[in-house]
Amino acid sequence: xxxxxxxxAIVVPILAATLPLLLGRRYDRIGWPIAAATAVSLVxxxxxxxxxxxxxxxxxxxxxxxxxxxxxxxxxxxxxADELSAALVVLVALVAAGTLVLSRVIGPRGNAFYSGYxxxxxxxxxxxxxxxxxxLFVFLEIVGLTTYALVAAxxxxxxxxASIKYLIVGTVGASLYLIGVGYxxxxxxxxxxxxxxxxxxxxxxxxxxxxxxxAFIVVGLSLKIAVFPLHVWQPxxxxxxxxxxxxxxxxxxxxxxxxxxxRITYTVFTVEFLAANxxxxxxxxxxxxxxxxxxSALAAMQSDLKRxxxxxxxxxxxxxxxxxxxxNETALLGGIVHLLGHGLLKFGLFLAVALLAYGxxxxxxxxxxxxxxxxxxxxxxxxxxxxxxxxxxxxxxxLGKWYIALGAVRAAGSGDPAxxxxxxxxxxSTLFTLAYVARVIEQLYFAGxxxxxxxxxxxxxxxxxxxxxxxxxxxxxxxxxxxxxxxARDVPTxxxxxxVVVTLAAVGLGFxxxxxxxxxxxxxxxxx
Amino acid sequence: xTDHLPIQLALDVLATRHAYAVFTVLLCIGLYMMxxxxxxxxxxxxxxLFQTAIFLFFIAxxxxxxxxxxxxxxxxxxxxxLVSPLPQVIVLTAIVVGVSxxxxxxxxxxxxxxEYGTLRTDALREAMxxxxxxxxxxxxxxxxxxxxxxxxxxxxGGxxx
Numbered sequence: 078x079x080x081x082x083x084x085x086a087i088v089v090p091i092l093a094a095t096l097p098l099l100l101g102r103r104y105d106r107i108g109w110p111i112a113a114a115t116a117v118s119l120v121x122x123x124x125x126x127x128x129x130x131x132x133x134x135x136x137x138x139x140x141x142x143x144x145x146x147x148x149x150x151x152x153x154x155x156x157x158a159d160e161l162s163a164a165l166v167v168l169v170a171l172v173a174a175g176t177l178v179l180s181r182v183i184g185p186r187g188n189a190f191y192s193g194y195x196x197x198x199x200x201x202x203x204x205x206x207x208x209x210x211x212x213l214f215v216f217l218e219i220v221g222l223t224t225y226a227l228v229a230a231x232x233x234x235x236x237x238x239a240s241i242k243y244l245i246v247g248t249v250g251a252s253l254y255l256i257g258v259g260y261x262x263x264x265x266x267x268x269x270x271x272x273x274x275x276x277x278x279x280x281x282x283x284x285x286x287x288x289x290x291x292a293f294i295v296v297g298l299s300l301k302i303a304v305f306p307l308h309v310w311q312p313x314x315x316x317x318x319x320x321x322x323x324x325x326x327x328x329x330x331x332x333x334x335x336x337x338x339x340r341i342t343y344t345v346f347t348v349e350f351l352a353a354n355x356x357x358x359x360x361x362x363x364x365x366x367x368x369x370x371x372x373s374a375l376a377a378m379q380s381d382l383k384r385x386x387x388x389x390x391x392x393x394x395x396x397x398x399x400x401x402x403x404x405n406e407t408a409l410l411g412g413i414v415h416l417l418g419h420g421l422l423k424f425g426l427f428l429a430v431a432l433l434a435y436g437x438x439x440x441x442x443x444x445x446x447x448x449x450x451x452x453x454x455x456x457x458x459x460x461x462x463x464x465x466x467x468x469x470x471x472x473x474x475x476l477g478k479w480y481i482a483l484g485a486v487r488a489a490g491s492g493d494p495a496x497x498x499x500x501x502x503x504x505x506s507t508l509f510t511l512a513y514v515a516r517v518i519e520q521l522y523f524a525g526x527x528x529x530x531x532x533x534x535x536x537x538x539x540x541x542x543x544x545x546x547x548x549x550x551x552x553x554x555x556x557x558x559x560x561x562x563x564x565a566r567d568v569p570t571x572x573x574x575x576x577v578v579v580t581l582a583a584v585g586l587g588f589x590x591x592x593x594x595x596x597x598x599x600x601x602x603x604x605x
Numbered sequence: 606x607t608d609h610l611p612i613q614l615a616l617d618v619l620a621t622r623h624a625y626a627v628f629t630v631l632l633c634i635g636l637y638m639m640x641x642x643x644x645x646x647x648x649x650x651x652x653x654l655f656q657t658a659i660f661l662f663f664i665a666x667x668x669x670x671x672x673x674x675x676x677x678x679x680x681x682x683x684x685x686x687l688v689s690p691l692p693q694v695i696v697l698t699a700i701v702v703g704v705s706x707x708x709x710x711x712x713x714x715x716x717x718x719x720e721y722g723t724l725r726t727d728a729l730r731e732a733m734x735x736x737x738x739x740x741x742x743x744x745x746x747x748x749x750x751x752x753x754x755x756x757x758x759x760x761x762g763g764x765x766x
Contacts, residue, residue, distance in 0.1 A: 215702065218702045218706070221706075222709055225709055225713070226709060229716065232716075233720075234716065234717055234721055234736075235736065235737075237717045237720065238717055238729055241710060241713040241717065244706065244709060244713065245652055248652055248706050249636070249639065249655065255659055255699065256662065259659070259663055259666065262666075262692075263666050
């Protein structure tokens with residue numbers, strides 16, 4: 078019974094994606110209700126999958142397995158949900174629902190947007206659940222196509238240019254991935270992930286076709302993940318996309334590509350392949366290390382808030398790729414925790430940026446000056462999420478980084494000097510992260526004079542009296558009745574509540590270190 | 606002995622593996638077009654070449670000398686060597702994906718052209734740099750005119766700094 082939920086998690090959003098366009102011919106504002114109903118049912122499906130995997134116990138040793146059309150492994154396509162994919166399915170469902178709350182108020186509106194949104198959700202579900210290499214390519218392209226369309230959804234020329242840049246780079250990435258799959262298929266004659274595991278071992282880990290196949294897959298997925306120097310599309314795409322779209326894709330799209338890399342590395346090629354091919358892991362560690370360092374350094378130089386956090390993603394995904402290449406249990410656990418935690422943190426951060434831009438028109442770091450006075454709760458949540466990204470305890474950001482760094486040091490202890498390099502680079506990156514988060518905090522709380530002396534006379538002194546008590550006594554979410562003359566719009570309550578929940582989760586999950594280790598123990602045991 | 610001469614080897618590869626040689630050449634041409642050509646539509650053509658090379662690779666790899674179509678009559682045992690149908694199916698799917706990508710890419714090109722009147726990336730970059738300057742310079746006065754004392758007081762100071 079529970080294995081039927083896996084195809085449902087993919088089919089429901091993809092079928093629902095046709096409805097907004099279809100019914101939109103008759104009803105104008107039908108998109109949001111359809112998307113909301115789908116998102117709610119997806120949260121239910123995800124919760125049930127997670128319950129089956131984590132609480133009840135999965136029916137097979139690989140997790141929940143569903144053979145599409147009843148075709149047996151290795152001929153048919155399988156959907157598989159183990160601990161890792163179940164956790165990711167939950168993240169996708171929750172972030173998708175959260176995005177919907179945000180997009181209801183700040184847009185983009187229109188039925189076409191909701192069709193794209195549902196298609197993207199279905200594609201992300203597909204990436205996390207599929208057990209077939211070529212099927213993964215198809216879902217990668219579904220996600221890619223809808224992301225290109227959504228990035229360009231705000232109808233400006235700049236976003237169309239950012240989108241086409243992303244389209245060309247992303248398609249090359251997916252095509253390189255396809256070449257890698259082709260090489261692997263040539264060497265083994267199989268596309269099923271579980272079947273490939275033994276088939277690749279049979280061909281031999283030193284086989285040039287297998288090696289080349291893995292190399293192509295890594296480079297192709299690195300383009301999608303946006304690892305330095307293949308990240309150039311990402312800051313533009315994040316900056317130019319509509320705010321709600323940025324929050325959605327920053328949390329999930331690169332995350333799902335990184336998940337695919339993790340899945341293919343450990344389920345298909347296995348840790349023995351990594352151990353037998355030092356050159357490949359060293360190249361991955363080098364790229365990851367440079368990515369961590371350069372991403373953080375570039376982030377510290379940005380003045381646009383969305384670009385700043387986009388570059389920060391380059392660094393964080395560098396850490397995840399490093400965790401994959403380090404190939405020990407602690408680092409891999411860190412990689413998984415950081416994959417999930419970073420998705421959550423980036424969703425919260427871009428949500429806060431979206432609300433700051435919507436309510437107060439703040440798009441650059443300099444625009445934040447003294448905003449904490451007018452929006453104390455929003456700024457507070459923003460700062461807590463920023464500090465969680467730095468890794469101040471207790472936070473989910475610390476947890477992931479801690480395990481990765483610990484794994485890196487352990488790798489160094491067992492004779493892999495690259496581990497020390499990764500640990501050092503992560504420390505440097507944390508300092509950079511602190512630098513740019515501190516800059517945001519400084520602007521929010523300490524920069525800019527108090528309203529009054531700096532500004533031209535009368536309007537400021539009139540504004541002074543009503544603004545101060547309002548900002549300090551009331552929640553800025555529904556309040557700000559003086560929005561008329563401060564130029565600020567009401568921050569939508571629903572989206573603000575989502576932000577608070579994400580912030581609390583980011584802090585609360587920081588205490589869940591041992592629980593996470595327990596939760597993913599069976600998965601790690603199978604992989605390493 | 607003569608087998609090991611490099612030129613002999615190269616000729617050998619060309620004679621027996623020419624499809625793979627074409628795959629490599631097409632792949633490189635496509636990649637070069639995407640990187641070197643400043644015109645967006647030509648970049649998309651390069652992208653199509655790149656993908657076509659991969660289709661060719663799959664089709665060539667599925668070729669079996671003397672192989673027949675993998676249809677087995679009911680009751681009859683297969684006699685000849687059969688060809689795996691999987692690569693063809695993969696290529697069919699990949700073609701569909703490629704067509705939809707081209708469609709999205711060209712739609713974006715149309716939007717860019719109506720907005721900026723050009724499809725050359727160098728001209729676009731200039732146009733966009735100017736556009737970026739305009740809202741920053743012009744964006745100040747509306748927000749100050751809209752009566753936003755503290756935002757108006759904060760942002761100009763920040764931008765001058």
